[in-house]
Amino acid sequence: MITVENVSKSFPGNGTPVTALRDVSLAVDAGALYGVVGPAGAGKSTLARCVALQERPDRGVVRYDGLNTTRLDGRKLRDTRRQVAVVDTRLRDERTVAGNVALPLELGGVDGPQRRNRVGTLLDLIGLTQRAGDRPESLTPGQRRRVAVARALAAAPSVLLADDPTRGVDAEESGALLTVLDRARAELGTTVVLTTPDASVARRVCDDVALLERGTVVESGKLLDLLVKPGSRVAADLLPAVETSRAQTARYDLAVDVVLVGFAAVGALLPEAAYRFDVELATIGGGLTRIGDTPVARFRLGVRGQRADAALAWIAERGGHVTHTLYGLRHVAA
Structure with a gap:
């Protein structure tokens, strides 16, 4: 379980600090697909980096299964970071699809037969087994994004973090990509945290959501519960509009x-x-x-x-x- 407790984060600005997060608190259950939704500039990417332990908050705590990660450094911090994989959309063009997925395993010293078995499992998960020998340049943007997800999953992380995964991908390919994230959660037991400015992305796959605006959590909870909550902003965005004369x-x-x-x-x-x-x-x-x-x-x-x-x-x-x-x-x- 990931717990974010009263996290605040600021960055230097022109004379005055720019506050990206203000006392953000949320809880992500193990095995959940959790969506952080909000407009551009809401602080979603900063929150993602704090959850991935790539940024230290100015105040507050990020916990993994109760462990206070803000107190970690050196080897303990590196070991905890290995539990978290971040989807990096930049692929190695000189490598095949299978070669890109295998790269973390090679760097980790995994032997050939075990590596090939893991790559085969992940190519099946993302629906690109037949493209294993192709170069990334021959793939569509959505297929490239799915390869990036498979590569992030290669070392079997407990948490997968996808920052705006459908950006620049058309509607049909977005659906295939979201299906891959859902399968990672369902079949591999991976906890998935995604950020998106598009509430409809959360509607399609998320169990829980947090609505972030100007660095503050406006609303959070089980998605189906929020839909019936009076005055819910999430419900207003996701439910069909009602217009009658x-x-x-x-x-x-x-x-x-x-x-x-x-x-x-x-x-x-x-x-x-x-x-x-x-x-x-x-x-x-x-x-x-x-x-x-x-x-x-x-x-x-x-x-x-x-x-x-x-x-x-x-x-x-x-x-x-x-x-x-x-x-x-x-x-x-x-």
Whole structure:
């Protein structure tokens, strides 16, 4: 487990220091895929370097399984750094794909048969076994990025850190790259920490996220939990937008926003409520998305019927998150 406790970091500026991180705290569970999301200049890369033990914080502590890394130096620091691999997108053009992946193993003195076996496993992981003998120059940007991930994983680190891994990669290749990071977590047990300015990257693969702005953690937690948290900035970025006109709302007794998480809730909760309570639940805004493999919906519902409140309470009792009540013209006239 990685624990970041009240970490602050500044750099020299023109006359005054530039603060990159302000009292940042977060916890990354072992085996998680953790996303740090935020705009350019938010401090994501600085936080990544502190987690990778490439920068020492001015204040605060980075712990690995409880070990205070700020007190380490010399051999102990080098040994701890070996647990963490950072994806370096610069490949050696004079080497083949397999040769690039093998480089850390060669430097580590791993023997030939063991090295070839490890390289084969990683090429399979990234889906580039057939390109083992090719030079990096013949690969697409996304394929090159996947080779960089495989090379970072070669020495079997416990933590993989990917700073903005999809930058400069098109949407289709980004999907393949994120799948590789997810497989590294699922199949190798590697804890993956990625930074990105694109919240949709976190939506596709992350278990947990932290939203960073101006060096401060604005919001953090389990991604699915944040989606149903009132006022969540992460939810606002990731859930489908809800736009309805006043005329649409006026046709119903009331209108509500509801967030549904999971196959059962998205597929059956609303029809079941309408049937049980003899009410109309009409979808007048919103839509569906996926968080990893989990379907998530945010709908604006037009509600009509005498037992509307009971139906909405029943939905809430079964995991639906009902908010933002708007009343139609019938309530206004009354």
